[in-house]
Amino acid sequence: MAANTSEIPVHKICCIGAGYVGGPTCSVLALKCPDIQVTVVDRNELRIKQWNSEKLPIYEPGLEEIVQQCRGKNLFFSTDMVPALKEADLIFVSVNTPTKTFGLGKGRAADLKFVESCARLIAEVCDTSKIIVEKSTVPVRSAASIINVLKANAKGGVSYQVLSNPEFLAEGTAVNDLTNPDRVLIGGEPSEEGQKAISALSWVYQHWVPSEKIIKMNTWSSELSKLAANAFLAQRISSINAISAVCEATGADVSEVAKAIGLDSRLGPKFLQASVGWGGSCFQKDILNLVYISESLNLTAVAAYWQQVIDMNEYQKSRFGERIVQAMFNTITDKHIAILGFAFKKNTGDTRESPAIHVAKHLLDEGAYLHIFDPKVEKAQILLDLDHSDEGKGVIIHGDPYEAAKDTHALVICTEWDQFITYDYQRIYNSMLKPAFLFDGRKILDHSALVKIGFHVDTIGKRHGQSFQENNWAGTNGI
Ligand SMILES: NC(=O)c1ccc[n+]([C@@H]2O[C@H](COP(=O)([O-])OP(=O)(O)OC[C@H]3O[C@@H](n4cnc5c(N)ncnc54)[C@H](O)[C@@H]3O)[C@@H](O)[C@H]2O)c1
Numbered sequence: 001m002a003a004n005t006s007e008i009p010v011h012k013i014c015c016i017g018a019g020y021v022g023g024p025t026c027s028v029l030a031l032k033c034p035d036i037q038v039t040v041v042d043r044n045e046l047r048i049k050q051w052n053s054e055k056l057p058i059y060e061p062g063l064e065e066i067v068q069q070c071r072g073k074n075l076f077f078s079t080d081m082v083p084a085l086k087e088a089d090l091i092f093v094s095v096n097t098p099t100k101t102f103g104l105g106k107g108r109a110a111d112l113k114f115v116e117s118c119a120r121l122i123a124e125v126c127d128t129s130k131i132i133v134e135k136s137t138v139p140v141r142s143a144a145s146i147i148n149v150l151k152a153n154a155k156g157g158v159s160y161q162v163l164s165n166p167e168f169l170a171e172g173t174a175v176n177d178l179t180n181p182d183r184v185l186i187g188g189e190p191s192e193e194g195q196k197a198i199s200a201l202s203w204v205y206q207h208w209v210p211s212e213k214i215i216k217m218n219t220w221s222s223e224l225s226k227l228a229a230n231a232f233l234a235q236r237i238s239s240i241n242a243i244s245a246v247c248e249a250t251g252a253d254v255s256e257v258a259k260a261i262g263l264d265s266r267l268g269p270k271f272l273q274a275s276v277g278w279g280g281s282c283f284q285k286d287i288l289n290l291v292y293i294s295e296s297l298n299l300t301a302v303a304a305y306w307q308q309v310i311d312m313n314e315y316q317k318s319r320f321g322e323r324i325v326q327a328m329f330n331t332i333t334d335k336h337i338a339i340l341g342f343a344f345k346k347n348t349g350d351t352r353e354s355p356a357i358h359v360a361k362h363l364l365d366e367g368a369y370l371h372i373f374d375p376k377v378e379k380a381q382i383l384l385d386l387d388h389s390d391e392g393k394g395v396i397i398h399g400d401p402y403e404a405a406k407d408t409h410a411l412v413i414c415t416e417w418d419q420f421i422t423y424d425y426q427r428i429y430n431s432m433l434k435p436a437f438l439f440d441g442r443k444i445l446d447h448s449a450l451v452k453i454g455f456h457v458d459t460i461g462k463r464h465g466q467s468f469q470e471n472n473w474a475g476t477n478g479i
């Protein structure tokens with residue numbers, strides 16, 4: 001590890017926001033920097049209580065072990081924000097930045113009210129100069145607003161530097177992403193003070209991240225890079241999902257097409273898995289934010305371009321729901337359907353913007369009874385997401401996949417959990433009503449084996465059980 005040449009000693013770090021980013025980020029920080037005391041604060045008492053308990057508020061592989069190792073030594077979770085802020089040399093702001101639900105920019109712009117309230121609190125309570133690290137995903141030039149609020153309210157003799165340090169972890173792989181990041185971005189002011197602040201934060205990361213992966217740049221580039229990275233990632237999935245619709249209409253197989261595309265070294269194989277649609281708390285919110293910024297800058301063609309990535313995702317989710325109904329003789333009223341997987345991706349209990357919610361609501365609207373199983377999502381969360389105050393009104397949550405599938409007409413895979421691949425599908429088939437349908441929204445199962453068992457299989461980007469003649473669309477394109 002390099003020496004801290006910034007002239008700004010970093011002994012204590014405080015992070016505001018003990019969520020999916022603040023919790024794992026600070027846990028890894030504490031693990032890798034035993035010489036630094038890390039305190040994560042949040043105004044949500046329940047969340048802090050959970051971070052201090054045996055059952056953490058979020059499920060993330062490998063996280064529990066790290067928390068157990070560091071908690072009480074150099075990692076602390078607290079609701080007592082003021083002393084932690086006062087004592088800190090560096091303050092991470094890792095609060096949520098959701099899409100605005102009302103007012104100017106409603107439905108698109110990022111709501112910075114939580115970030116602003118953090119800035120106001122910091123300025124109100126801190127008696128010594130601080131470096132503020134913008135970890136939350138924010139619109140370009142947000143650091144300017146934060147520094148404005150801080151300067152306008154700062155106590156005498158106290159100065160602030162604001163750095164942009166966006167987080168690129170993905171849920172389900174957060175510990176690995178934090179331990180071995182592709183890159184760490186640090187954006188700051190070109191002034192001498194700004195550069196010292198960048199060096200201080202850089203020194204913290206250098207405890208475990210190779211220097212060449214720590215990229216220093218101007219603040220606005222750093223802020224925009226985060227939005228751009230998410231937009232590019234989501235765009236790839238929307239692109240392969242668009243191709244999946246063409247595959248279904250023509251008889252091509254999207255897995256084969258994705259493989260062919262991914263073998264081009266200029267494109268690479270990642271993020272080409274066609275699916276029921278992408279979800280999660282970030283992609284939609286961040287692209288909407290980019291669309292809003294572009295519109296505000298009168299870049300309407302740019303805004304329309306990125307909006308299409310979201311529109312394609314909506315189309316994909318709806319298309320999947322409609323295919324289920326069509327395949328089951330155009331009606332699912334009073335039919336029982338098992339949904340396997342409710343989280344937005346595997347290895348997390350997070351359901352924010354999960355495509356499973358969209359699919360489940362579609363099936364409920366069509367009059368089906370749902371039997372839902374997810375290995376990590378809590379029952380109360382599923383009911384909340386489906387606007388169901390209670391179980392029983394068309395929705396039953398099961399703790400066992402075989403129980404969920406029993407006596408149902410169809411099985412729908414909405415999340416790519418590894419364990420779904422290893423289930424005994426003969427047993428599941430035997431317990432279902434016939435004809436037994438299986439809709440694989442994640443393309444994770446062995447479809448030939450399922451067809452052999454007797455299932456009517458339907459999946460994304462591929463037709464099943466049709467001859468070459470039927471798949472041949474020569475008649476329609478005139479060849
Ligand atoms: N979830 C991810 O995978 C991910 C990855 C990269 C970046 N991000 C970005 O990081 C930010 C945080 O995301 P998250 O998923 O951790 O959100 P989250 O909702 O899980 O956590 C945010 C926490 O901040 C707390 N909070 C809000 N305002 C506060 C205040 N004024 N004082 C004290 N606590 C306050 C909330 O109580 C909550 O516990 C967002 O901007 C998000 O876009 C998220």
Ligand SMILES: O=c1ccn([C@@H]2O[C@H](COP(=O)(O)OP(=O)(O)O[C@H]3O[C@H](CO)[C@@H](O)[C@H](O)[C@H]3O)[C@@H](O)[C@H]2O)c(=O)[nH]1
Pocket residue numbers: 137167168169170171172230233237270271272273274275276277278279280281282283344345346
């Ligand atoms: O080929 C793929 C890859 C992903 N997905 C889906 O896309 C969504 C998002 O997946 P992923 O990006 O792995 O998870 P997130 O936790 O949402 O992480 C994204 O959003 C974070 C928040 O900004 C960023 O930090 C990460 O870099 C970025 O990957 C999930 O529904 C996945 O199932 C697909 O359908 N096909």
